[in-house]
Amino acid sequence: MKDRVDAILDRSQAVYLESLLPPRDALLVRMEEFAADEHQPIADPEVAQMMRVLLRAKRPRHIIEVGTNIGYSVIVMGREGGAGCVLETIELNRGILTTAKGFVAEAELACDVRFHEGAALDVLPKLAGPFDFVFIDCVKTEYGDYLDALLPKLESGAMIVCDNLLWKGQVARGIHDPATDALRGFNERITTDPRLLTIILPLGDGLGISIVQ
Secondary structure (H helix, E strand, O other), X not given: XXXXXXXXXXXXXXXXXXXXXXXOOHHHHHHHHHHHHHOOOOOOHHHHHHHHHHHHHHOOOEEEEEOOOOOHHHHHHHHHHOOOOEEEEEEOOHHHHHHXXXXXXXXXXXXXXXXXXXXXXXXXXXXXXXXXXXXXXXXXXXXXXXXXXXXXHEEEEEEEEEOOOOHHHXXXXXXXXXXXXXXXXXXXXXXXXXXXXXXXXXXXXXXXXXXXX
16 A cells, blocks of 8 residues: 555546546445544555456466465455465465455455465465465565566466555666565566566556466
8 A cells, every 4th residue: 555646656647547446335334434544554455456357367276375464355346356266365364364354254255365474475285276366565675585486376368456556656777675675676577588478567656467378
């Protein structure tokens, strides 16, 4: 979740594009308000809308999310996955995971949601796969490690969506700190890896979309 509307775009463009987003339902609005009040990072509404488009086109059978937080993206993805889809999601913080389970229960999703508690790098090796849709929004310094753990479990044609790749504009500005440097390296990796077809978009806080070739 970006700090302000114009974190990575010219403000007038950002405000205009935000005005075109469809209204969210009452549950998602309440979750957005909860996230803002409790300072919990969730996907921006424009990222959620992009995922709806991608999921409706892809129609995945097995989704893996790295970073559940309060379950906002679980609900967005789960609504598109529908019956017959399995959605697995990983969260380290037990209290946050309990909150997510409550919100997800309210959504009454048709898909099979499986919550995993623990550090993502401990949980991922235990998951069988194969997965055909991935959403990564977790510890920024570990994005490359998540990719290493996931690639052997991904089908050809699987889609990988990664949030926060422009990191409040800091990646492009050349700022150096562990998270920013890690994301800059990750961006270079996913845009040059011959196994992936990748685009990074100035959407939300920077959204990467890759297809496994």
